[in-house]
Each structure stands twice: as C-alpha cells, then as structure tokens.
Amino acid sequence: MLSKGRLDALFLSEAVFLEAIGKLGHSNLKYKSVVQKVRPFGIYLSKGYLDKNPESLAKINKAIQxxxxNIPNSEK
Structure with missing residues (x-):
C-alpha cells in the first residue's frame, strides 16, 4: 500500500518504517517523519517461552552486545 501511494499516514516504529521503505527501494527523504514519542525499547519473554526455547535469551543478549x-552490561 505504501509503494502504491494508497496511504497518507503511518503510525509505527521508526526502525520498522525504515526497513520497509528500504525493502521497497525508497529513500526516507521521500517521506516526512514525525517522532511522536521516544521511549526505551523493552522485551518480555515468558517463563513458558524460555522453557521451550532455552537458547533464546542468550541469543538476544549476544545480539544486544x-x-x-559501548553500553555497560548494567544498563542493558
């Protein structure tokens, strides 16, 4: 819909938006971006999920590092 010009506005994560337009081969200069609110990113993994996927947390922590x-481990 974005590439066809059928949308006038989007409300989503900036990272998701930039990846989407990159996949379309568009430049972010073609669009106007307005940051509504800046918030730290968080993730929740249930104990049940971790029990079924015990390697997940280590993989996520490795990717963050x-x-x-340059972020100290105490701030991650």
Whole structure:
C-alpha cells in the first residue's frame, strides 16, 4: 500500500518504517517523519517461552552486545 501511494499516514516504529521503505527501494527523504514519542525499547519473554526455547535469551543478549558494544552490561 505504501509503494502504491494508497496511504497518507503511518503510525509505527521508526526502525520498522525504515526497513520497509528500504525493502521497497525508497529513500526516507521521500517521506516526512514525525517522532511522536521516544521511549526505551523493552522485551518480555515468558517463563513458558524460555522453557521451550532455552537458547533464546542468550541469543538476544549476544545480539544486544553486538549492536551496542559501548553500553555497560548494567544498563542493558
């Protein structure tokens, strides 16, 4: 819908938006972006999920350390 010009506005995560337009081959300069609110990102993994997928938390923590190497572990 975005690539067909059928949307006038979107309300979503900036990262999701940038990835979507990148996949379409569009530049973010083609769109106007307005930040509604800046909030820290959080994730919840239930004990049940972790019981079924015990490697998940270690993989997520490794990815965070890779993406944000300068953040002390106490702040992650």
């Amino acid at each position: 890779f993406l944000y190497p």
